[in-house]
Amino acid sequence: NITLKYGAERIGKRTDQPMQDWRNYGLGQFIHWGVYAIPGGHWNGKYYAGAAEWIRSWEGMPNEAYDNLYKEFNPKNFNANAWAKQAKELGAKYVIITTKHHDGFCLWPSEYTDYTIANTPYKKDIIGALVEAYDKQGIDVYLYFSIIDWNHFGYKSKLVTDKDRTDYEVFKEFTRNQLIELLTRYPETKGLWFDGTWDAAWKEQASYVYDLDKELREMIPGLIIGSRFRPDDYGNRHFDANGNMMGDYEQGWERKMPNTIEEVHGNDWDCVMTIPENQWGYHSDWRGHVKTSNELIEMLVKAVALDGNFVLNFGPDGLGTIRKEETKLAKQVGEWMKVNSTAIYNCGYLDWEKQDWGYFTTNRITQEKYMVVFNQPISGVYTVKTKKGVSIEKAYLLDNPGLELSIEKTYNNEFLIQYNPENHPEEPFVMVIETNKDQNNSDNQYLQPK
Numbered sequence: 392n393i394t395l396k397y398g399a400e401r402i403g404k405r406t407d408q409p410m411q412d413w414r415n416y417g418l419g420q421f422i423h424w425g426v427y428a429i430p431g432g433h434w435n436g437k438y439y440a441g442a443a444e445w446i447r448s449w450e451g452m453p454n455e456a457y458d459n460l461y462k463e464f465n466p467k468n469f470n471a472n473a474w475a476k477q478a479k480e481l482g483a484k485y486v487i488i489t490t491k492h493h494d495g496f497c498l499w500p501s502e503y504t505d506y507t508i509a510n511t512p513y514k515k516d517i518i519g520a521l522v523e524a525y526d527k528q529g530i531d532v533y534l535y536f537s538i539i540d541w542n543h544f545g546y547k548s549k550l551v552t553d554k555d556r557t558d559y560e561v562f563k564e565f566t567r568n569q570l571i572e573l574l575t576r577y578p579e580t581k582g583l584w585f586d587g588t589w590d591a592a593w594k595e596q597a598s599y600v601y602d603l604d605k606e607l608r609e610m611i612p613g614l615i616i617g618s619r620f621r622p623d624d625y626g627n628r629h630f631d632a633n634g635n636m637m638g639d640y641e642q643g644w645e646r647k648m649p650n651t652i653e654e655v656h657g658n659d660w661d662c663v664m665t666i667p668e669n670q671w672g673y674h675s676d677w678r679g680h681v682k683t684s685n686e687l688i689e690m691l692v693k694a695v696a697l698d699g700n701f702v703l704n705f706g707p708d709g710l711g712t713i714r715k716e717e718t719k720l721a722k723q724v725g726e727w728m729k730v731n732s733t734a735i736y737n738c739g740y741l742d743w744e745k746q747d748w749g750y751f752t753t754n755r756i757t758q759e760k761y762m763v764v765f766n767q768p769i770s771g772v773y774t775v776k777t778k779k780g781v782s783i784e785k786a787y788l789l790d791n792p793g794l795e796l797s798i799e800k801t802y803n804n805e806f807l808i809q810y811n812p813e814n815h816p817e818e819p820f821v822m823v824i825e826t827n828k829d830q831n832n833s834d835n836q837y838l839q840p841k
């Protein structure tokens with residue numbers, strides 16, 4: 392190990408209640424909304440093939456044109472309560488909302504720039520309305536904040552000249568002011584989801600970011616910040632020069648998933664996922680593959696089975712409407728969650744060998760074990776390899792506990808559960824398994840979920 396002044400502040404997982412609550416969410420919702428939703432991936436009749444929230448960087452979109460779009464931002468269909476209600480029905484336990492994306496447009500009336508919602512025809516505080524609406528639904532609120540800010544004169548991707556450096560100092564104070572402003576205005580905030588921290592300029596700011604991180608955490612005890620925020624003494628993000636994770640969970644899985652528990656290095660982590668292949672902000676013409684509910688459910692279960700959270704993104708359009716494809720998927724996933732969320736909420740990794748039929752999850756509080764089935768074996772035989780001395784005594788469907796499934800124990804301590812449904816299930820289903828080691832959990836000493 393080398394000595395670091397600005398390396399990982401902690402080795403190992405946080406064990407405080409706010410972090411345990413975060414760990415037990417399972418499913419979250421991402422909201423990407425801003426002025427980029429007005430063009431929705433098109434300009435002058437031309438189609439922008441990139442991610443819609445990046446359209447300002449496209450040569451087909453003059454900066455001048457983009458930077459004036461806010462003057463027509465007037466989402467007359469915006470209804471924060473409707474969004475929060477839909478998220479509740481989806482089964483999301485937390486929401487991450489873009490306060491400011493790379494374009495620098497602020498969805499709250501920041502006093503540190505004029506480029507905010509206050510100077511649009513809409514005028515009203517979008518973030519405040521969303522925080523209140525989601526809070527009312529009992530959904531914890533996290534704020535996305537882009538360090539990159541194309542609108543601020545002092546933002547630089549790299550520091551070359553002395554003027555770059557003096558301008559960047561102004562930008563650093565502006566960034567600090569906005570973050571303090573957000574946590575002051577919205578003290579219900581449970582955490583910050585930083586993005587746009589890959590620039591060389593930012594990677595040189597270990598000391599400033601270390602102090603800012605501390606200052607923000609002092610403002611809201613228990614505040615949760617991921618691994619994308621701080622650079623260490625050598626400009627490393629996510630993992631410091633000693634390989635220790637900085638921040639409270641790994642933000643390394645954007646539009647991708649780990650496949651093994653080893654890949655998550657024993658850390659907490661989230662996977663943030665788009666419904667189309669690569670659109671976070673609203674694009675009116677999704678091309679390529681659009682994920683089905685069963686694909687999204689499998690990603691959710693896979694994330695939970697590997698001790699992570701799955702955060703599904705929604706990109707409302709320029710008038711504040713959540714598009715029909717997203718509404719349909721929210722309903723489908725929500726219906727599945729109504730029946731099966733027992734295998735998701737408060738659940739995580741079970742260290743039994745992964746089998747082809749699907750994923751194991753286990754409730755961290757009750758130790759109850761689940762098999763979430765995606766690949767029904769033609770044989771009707773579900774193989775389960777437990778740990779030494781652990782035998783399966785009972786197996787049944789989560790949504791039909793009365794129907795006990797037959798279990799055979801083989802000579803090498805494998806268990807074969809037999810299940811042949813008369814008709815092919817249309818979506819993933821959950822089996823509950825009870826073992827000889829499952830003591831009566833009613834009096835367990837673990838903290839109860841909130």
Ligand SMILES: COc1ccc([C@@H]2N[C@@H](C)[C@@H](O)[C@H]2O)cc1
Nearest residue numbers: 423442444445586587645663671
């Ligand atoms: C390839 O570089 C990037 C940079 C930023 C992103 C942003 N992170 C996601 C969470 C969205 O906000 C996307 O715009 C994606 C890809």
